[in-house]
Each structure stands twice: as C-alpha cells, then as structure tokens.
Amino acid sequence: MGRRQLWRRVGFIPKYNYFKPAGIPMVNLQEIVLLVEEAEAIRLKDIEKLEQEECARKMNISRTTFSRILDSAREKLADALLNGKAIRIEGGNFEMAVRRYRCIRGHEWEVPFEMLVNEPPKLCPKCDTPNIMPLLPSSAIWGKGGWRKGHKGIHRA
Ligand SMILES: [Zn+2]
Numbered sequence: 001m002g003r004r005q006l007w008r009r010v011g012f013i014p015k016y017n018y019f020k021p022a023g024i025p026m027v028n029l030q031e032i033v034l035l036v037e038e039a040e041a042i043r044l045k046d047i048e049k050l051e052q053e054e055c056a057r058k059m060n061i062s063r064t065t066f067s068r069i070l071d072s073a074r075e076k077l078a079d080a081l082l083n084g085k086a087i088r089i090e091g092g093n094f095e096m097a098v099r100r101y102r103c104i105r106g107h108e109w110e111v112p113f114e115m116l117v118n119e120p121p122k123l124c125p126k127c128d129t130p131n132i133m134p135l136l137p138s139s140a141i142w143g144k145g146g147w148r149k150g151h152k153g154i155h156r157a
Pocket of ligand 1: 103104105106107124125126127128129
C-alpha cells in the first residue's frame with residue numbers, strides 16, 4: 001500500500017511512566033514530557049544498541065527523523081537529570097508494532113503490524129466469530145498517544 005506513513009512504530013511502551021527527583025515538593029517541580037516514540041528511540045539506540053538505520057527502519061521513519069527524535073529525547077533526559085525535573089512519558093504519534101485482539105468469547109491473539117496494514121483481522125482464529133476488537137495496552141490509556149487516533153478501521157470493532 002502506498003499510504004504515507006505518519007505514525008512512528010513503537011515495539012514497547014515503558015512500564016513506568018513517571019519519574020521525579022527525590023526531595024522536591026510537587027509544587028516546585030518542573031516536568032518534562034518524553035513522548036513514547038522518544039522513549040522508543042532511546043531504547044533502540046542506547047539499550048538495544050542498534051545502528052541508526054536499523055532503528056529508523058524499525059520505527060518506519062527516515063534516518064533524519066529518527067535522529068531528530070533521538071536528539072530530542074536525549075536533550076529532555078539530560079535536562080531532567082541535571083536540572084532536577086520530573087519526567088512523564090506519554091503521548092506522541094506512535095502505533096504499536098503488534099496489536100492484541102480479543103473475540104467476544106475471550107480468545108486473545110496478537111497481530112503483527114505488517115499484517116494489520118495489509119489485512120486487518122476479521123475473524124477470531126480460534127472460533128471464527130466476527131465479534132472481535134483490538135485491545136489497548138493498559139499503559140496506553142494515559143496521554144493523548146496515537147492509540148486513540150490510529151488507523152481508521154482498526155480501532156472500530
Ligand atoms: Zn474466539
């Protein structure tokens with residue numbers, strides 16, 4: 001499909017999404033927001049130690065865009081650590097590399113992103129019911145992340 005890709009593909013949503021320096025009252029606390037795709041950029045480059053090209057490919061973006069996201073992420077983290085600011089991880093323009101579905105009878109399964117693009121699931125693979133819906137990861141309910149405004153058709157059961 002030749003559709004233009006606007007969403008940054010993310011394989012992981014951090015489990016912990018709020019960090020604050022010890023001993024600073026909330027009222028005095030400044031906060032920076034690290035977007036989910038920025039966290040993913042850090043994860044791919046600095047934790048998985050992938051080359052930038054590989055990172056960009058995994059997130060389905062250009063190398064330039066990846067580089068910009070990574071720079072922004074590192075800048076925010078440095079700012080938070082050195083200037084004693086809280087970090088909240090949320091929001092951004094992202095979509096999960098894998099999506100979980102559930103049918104009305106409770107079967108659950110995962111659909112890789114590549115398959116979703118070509119052919120969103122219509123039936124439960126176990127019982128063939130068409131009553132299926134995508135599950136949102138619990139950590140995706142926070143923020144205004146890409147989940148709620150993702151591809152048309154995928155989020156509507
Ligand atoms: Zn089923």
